[in-house]
Amino acid sequence: MHRLELIGISKQYPGVRANDGIHLKVAPGQIHAILGENGAGKSTLMKIIYGAVRQDAGQVAWNGREVQVFSPAQARGLGISMVYQHFSLFETLTAAENIWLGLDQSRSLAEVREQTREVSAAYGLHVDPARPVHTLSVGERQRVEIVRALLTKPQLLILDEPTSVLTPQAVESLFVTLRQLSAEGCSILYISHKLHEIRSLCDHCTVLRGGRVVGEVDPRQESNASLSRLMIGADAPVLTPRVGLAGAPVLQVAELNLPQQDPFGVTLEGVSLAVRAGEIVGVAGVSGNGQQELLAALSGEDTRAAPGSIQLFDKDIARASPAKRRSAGLHFVPEERLGRGAVPSLSLAMNTLLTRTEPVSRSGWIRSGQARQLAAKLIDSFRVKAPGPDAPARTLSGGNLQKFIVGREIDAAPKLLIIAQPTWGVDVGAAAQIRGELLRLRNEGCAVLVFSEELDELFELCDRMHVIAQGRLSPAVSIAQATREKIGQWMSGLWPKAAIAEPADAQA
Amino acid sequence: MLKLEPRAQTSLVLAVAAPLLALALTVLIGVALFSALGKDPAQALRLFFVEPLKDGRALSELSIKAVPLGLIALGLAVCFRANIWNIGAEGQFVLGALGASWVAMQAGPATSGWFVVLVLLGGVAGGMLWAGVVALLRDRFNTNEILVSLMLVYVAGLLLNYLVYGPWKDPDGYNFPQTMLFAAATRLPRLVQGLRVNAGVVIALLAVVGFAVFQFRTYRGYALTVGGIAPAAARYAGFSSRSALWTALLLSGGMAGLAGAVEVAGPLGQLTPYVPVGYGFAAIIVAFVGRLHPVGIVFSAVLMSMFYIGGELAQSRLGLPKALTSVFQGLLLFTLLACDHGLQYRMRWVAAEKARAAA
Numbered sequence: 001m002h003r004l005e006l007i008g009i010s011k012q013y014p015g016v017r018a019n020d021g022i023h024l025k026v027a028p029g030q031i032h033a034i035l036g037e038n039g040a041g042k043s044t045l046m047k048i049i050y051g052a053v054r055q056d057a058g059q060v061a062w063n064g065r066e067v068q069v070f071s072p073a074q075a076r077g078l079g080i081s082m083v084y085q086h087f088s089l090f091e092t093l094t095a096a097e098n099i100w101l102g103l104d105q106s107r108s109l110a111e112v113r114e115q116t117r118e119v120s121a122a123y124g125l126h127v128d129p130a131r132p133v134h135t136l137s138v139g140e141r142q143r144v145e146i147v148r149a150l151l152t153k154p155q156l157l158i159l160d161e162p163t164s165v166l167t168p169q170a171v172e173s174l175f176v177t178l179r180q181l182s183a184e185g186c187s188i189l190y191i192s193h194k195l196h197e198i199r200s201l202c203d204h205c206t207v208l209r210g211g212r213v214v215g216e217v218d219p220r221q222e223s224n225a226s227l228s229r230l231m232i233g234a235d236a237p238v239l240t241p242r243v244g245l246a247g248a249p250v251l252q253v254a255e256l257n258l259p260q261q262d263p264f265g266v267t268l269e270g271v272s273l274a275v276r277a278g279e280i281v282g283v284a285g286v287s288g289n290g291q292q293e294l295l296a297a298l299s300g301e302d303t304r305a306a307p308g309s310i311q312l313f314d315k316d317i318a319r320a321s322p323a324k325r326r327s328a329g330l331h332f333v334p335e336e337r338l339g340r341g342a343v344p345s346l347s348l349a350m351n352t353l354l355t356r357t358e359p360v361s362r363s364g365w366i367r368s369g370q371a372r373q374l375a376a377k378l379i380d381s382f383r384v385k386a387p388g389p390d391a392p393a394r395t396l397s398g399g400n401l402q403k404f405i406v407g408r409e410i411d412a413a414p415k416l417l418i419i420a421q422p423t424w425g426v427d428v429g430a431a432a433q434i435r436g437e438l439l440r441l442r443n444e445g446c447a448v449l450v451f452s453e454e455l456d457e458l459f460e461l462c463d464r465m466h467v468i469a470q471g472r473l474s475p476a477v478s479i480a481q482a483t484r485e486k487i488g489q490w491m492s493g494l495w496p497k498a499a500i501a502e503p504a505d506a507q508a
Numbered sequence: 509m510l511k512l513e514p515r516a517q518t519s520l521v522l523a524v525a526a527p528l529l530a531l532a533l534t535v536l537i538g539v540a541l542f543s544a545l546g547k548d549p550a551q552a553l554r555l556f557f558v559e560p561l562k563d564g565r566a567l568s569e570l571s572i573k574a575v576p577l578g579l580i581a582l583g584l585a586v587c588f589r590a591n592i593w594n595i596g597a598e599g600q601f602v603l604g605a606l607g608a609s610w611v612a613m614q615a616g617p618a619t620s621g622w623f624v625v626l627v628l629l630g631g632v633a634g635g636m637l638w639a640g641v642v643a644l645l646r647d648r649f650n651t652n653e654i655l656v657s658l659m660l661v662y663v664a665g666l667l668l669n670y671l672v673y674g675p676w677k678d679p680d681g682y683n684f685p686q687t688m689l690f691a692a693a694t695r696l697p698r699l700v701q702g703l704r705v706n707a708g709v710v711i712a713l714l715a716v717v718g719f720a721v722f723q724f725r726t727y728r729g730y731a732l733t734v735g736g737i738a739p740a741a742a743r744y745a746g747f748s749s750r751s752a753l754w755t756a757l758l759l760s761g762g763m764a765g766l767a768g769a770v771e772v773a774g775p776l777g778q779l780t781p782y783v784p785v786g787y788g789f790a791a792i793i794v795a796f797v798g799r800l801h802p803v804g805i806v807f808s809a810v811l812m813s814m815f816y817i818g819g820e821l822a823q824s825r826l827g828l829p830k831a832l833t834s835v836f837q838g839l840l841l842f843t844l845l846a847c848d849h850g851l852q853y854r855m856r857w858v859a860a861e862k863a864r865a866a867a
Contacts, residue, residue: 301743322746332744340740346733353730354745364727 001064003028003187004049004156009058011044018044019055020211026156031178031188033198033219035231036208038398038425042191045208046158049189050082051075063155073104081149082158087141089133091264096129099148112151119150123177134264138286139170146177157181158189163197164453167286168488175201193231194456195224207231232428246463247277250416250447251298251330252311258297258304266290268297271473273449273466275416280438280448281476282462284455284487290471291451292335295420298449299332300325312416326355329415333406335424335451337398341405344394348386349375351393352408374411382407383433399430406434410441417441420451435461455484469493526851527797527804530844531811537839547826555825556818556836566817568705572775573787573816575708576601576767578809580791582719583763585800589723590756591736594642596657597764598788599664600635604768606668607634609676609687609779612694612772619693627694628711628769635765636758638664643757647750653757661788669781676779687779696773708770713806715763720802732756764788786834790816793841812837 006024010017018041026032036042047053049060051069059066062078069075072082089098100112107115116129125143133141142162149157159178163171178188178201192198198205199219207215207230215230251274258268268290275281285291296302298310300322310318317325322332334340342351349372353359359370375389384404386396393401402423409417422438423431438461442448452458458465465482467474467490474495477486489495535553542549560570580597587594594600611630615623638660645651669685678688696706723729735742735752742749767787772779794812798804819833 299744300746321748322744324746326746334744336740339738340744343734343738343741345737350730353727354734354741357727360727366725366727366730368725 002026002061003030003063004189005061006045006049007059007061009045009048009055009060011041011048011053011055013044017211019048022058022208022211022213024206024213026187026189027204028155028187029182029185030204031182031190031202033202033205034189034191034208035193035195035198035205035219035227037193037231037427039427040208040231041211042208043160046082046160046189046191049075049156050080050158076104076152076154079153079155080158081152081154081156083142083145083149083160083162085161085164087145089141089144091134092132094130094132095127095136095144095147098133098144099129099151102148103151115151116147119147123150123180124173125150125177138288139166142166142174150181154186156187156189158191160191161193162190163192163194167491168455168484169492171197195227195231198227199224209233246279247445249274249276250313251275251449252314253298254309254311256294256297256305256309258293258302260293261302266293266471268293268471271471273473273476275447275449277415277447278442278445279463280442280450280461282458282465283449283451283468283473284458284465284491285451285453285468286491287453289468291420291468293471294468294473295332295334295418295451298418299330299334323357326412331355331409331412331414331417333409333417333419333422335420337401337405338394342393342401345392347375347390347392348379348396348404349389351375351404352378355408356412378404378407378411381411382437399426402426403430403434406437410437414441414446416447416449418449418451422450422452423454423457424452455487459484467491467495523799523851526847527799527808527844530797530840530847533843533847534836534839537843538836541835545828547828552822552826552828555821556814559821560814560817564700565703568700568703569817570810570813571705571709574809574813575712575774576771576787577791577794577812578712578805579715579767579770580760580764580788581794581798581805581809582715582802583760584791584795585798585802585805586719586723586729586732587756587760588795589736589800590732590752591739592753592756593654594639594657594757594760595654595792596638596642596659596661596788597760597791598784598786599657599661600638600761600764601768601771601788602661602664602668602784603634603638604631604765605634605772605779605783606664606671606768607631607637607765608769608772609690612690613676613687615691615694617691619691621693621697623691623693624696624773627773628766631765631767631769631772632762633765635761635763635768637761639757639761639764642761643754646757647753665784668779668783672779672781678778685781689778690772694773695777696770704775706770706774708774711766711770715766716802716806723802728755764791790837793837797840797844811840815840 002025004026006022009019009022011019022045034042034045044053048055049069051071051074060069061067067078069078096109096113096116099116100109103112113129116127119125120127125147127140127143127147133144136144162174166174182188190202199222202219205217205219206213207217209231219227253271253273256268256271260267266289271294273281283291297305300320303319303321305318307318308316312325312328312330317328338344349368352371352374353366356374359367359374361367372389378384379386379389382403384407385400396404406422422434426434438448450458450461459479462479464476464478465487466476467487469491470493472493474490538553539549542552560566580601584594584597608627608631611627641660642653642657645656646653672685672687676687678686696708698704698706699709731742731747732752732755734745735747735749771783776783790812794805794808797811798808815833815836819830819836822828822832823830
């Protein structure tokens, strides 16, 4: 008997068929991977199992009996638990209070606190029930979510991209916990697009593409290349190799200190880095370690930096406005596309005006014809799938909007391009195109600074790498000397010469 | 249980349909209201929707009220689009009237007819001054502009009373609380002999064109719009939020002040304690019913003016209370918000599913 069986699940959203006749069988104690690109329909499928979304067609069988799951509460009653990619925790409450809030209200807070301790000890998930969530690292927060899921004694645990915020060492310790759960008979649905993780953890893998099942394999028998081919439907594109050497320094940051702006922000301490012409420098790190704060200081959205601490071509820009920095050749692509990189309700033509002032006359008139031409040119040369320059930004898919925004900044012929999460939530084809553009830009002599949580991406792109942890920046390491293990260790703040670094995630 | 789900997309047709649907609902509720009060609804509706458009004189009276409403709403629309909530246009209107009156009192019998331009500028300056207080407090001390602008309305009212009961009182006015009648040179020229309609109409139409151009054709207007709908994008682009605050407030204050000046230099011709009649508040509704769009505001200002005149007619001919005007204004805004919501979201009845889930 299967723990869970899906028979012909389909779900139609306006304009997209998210799931199309999906069959899936999960055995008791199985660690079952769901592999697929962004937009392949993984999340929709999991939400259907968890009762957060209703399918249009198809059946769900639970322990051999057909069930209809109408709500997450009902799913938890059946023994299905889910840990979402984006945590749902209240920052100001303690870990135990958060766990208590997520459970059905039959137990007292004291009981929950006690059970939290027991479960943490049994599975090596160190969680202090009394600590407020805002003092916890991202890895610790995830452990709170997992403990909350385990307190419902699940027979099926769904994990949605659980490692996207973890250091490699924290990933290893998570896997130990998951294997222990599996040995006790709990089935695990593990959603990911990271091939090596699936190969080391899972004993079965269902591959989704475009809402359909395109393969069922034993991942331990597969290679990264064969899995990737299944997932994308083609071989991954090859990137152009590097040419030329790095030139003169373009961006220099020296001993940048910046106190946090809100209670849950990060204080930057003694950040120093340099980017030279014709090189790509990467900044790795788990999100929430000061990336947003550092990016804001570099882009000019935050102008509190001490004079002299940020220099562009030997000129002080620490207090300059974003527009001034842009005219000096610094262009920036932010992580959030809708609402920051682009205004959702405005047309692509109007969105060019956010960072491009060519269509604006000296006296402040907008030449709308010129703005439309510019947008049309970007759509054309960066292969953006859009109806035209008048299409509102929000009607584009994530990948296409990202191509448009990256194109808008690259087309401005920047001397320094700062880009955050260049391929986050972007399909593989668009991701390869964006990475290719970045390499081309570097080969043409532009300085590029990339912030990313995807180590694979940084290893693929960068010439040198820094790691950011708890608001401090590691020294640079050349890509030849960087290894996943070393960078992973640094992501916990443990790099040479670091005086006192708290090993938040490494030892869990 | 009712559940609201966002619709995939709302078409332009629906966006225009919302105000029309709201107007229809307002009329329907109005019919019910008149019937309940024992009045003939057909006759009452005629007072609101036919009489104000009947002839030249009626249209002239319509313009007298539509012009200040439209002028104020144009400025407010810029504010609201930039997410700055100036709800004290009534106070800025009063200060505009005060500023215009002070200038007007400097004129003598021999002053040139162009002097009225100075009177209008005096009004703009007065309104800007009052809105500038709001901007300054918000900029320097991060005060809430909604509260400050609203409370300044009452300060403006007291200031007006102090002046007309005190230093500005007409010595030959038999102790009535009013200023002297202003010289002819300070009055807006009338457009048609024998009717009250004046050059304010021309000013308002020019302002409509000006604001449309500002909003859709200038970089500054673009920056204000972006700051209102996507503040993070505005910070990313480097549009200053301080400059947006000052621009929006000074512009809307200036327009409210201009409306006050048009009132003083137009139909009134002197300052009395009865200058503020709620145009500043009604203009908030005008701005929203006009979809914060300069052309839309033309229509909604005329509509709101019809409500004012209809209310007066209902009072004199049917003996209905004058509060009816406010009831209609409120109904219109309320139904508009409901229609907007109804068009953006789809309502779904989910009780049946819940019941099945429990089974």
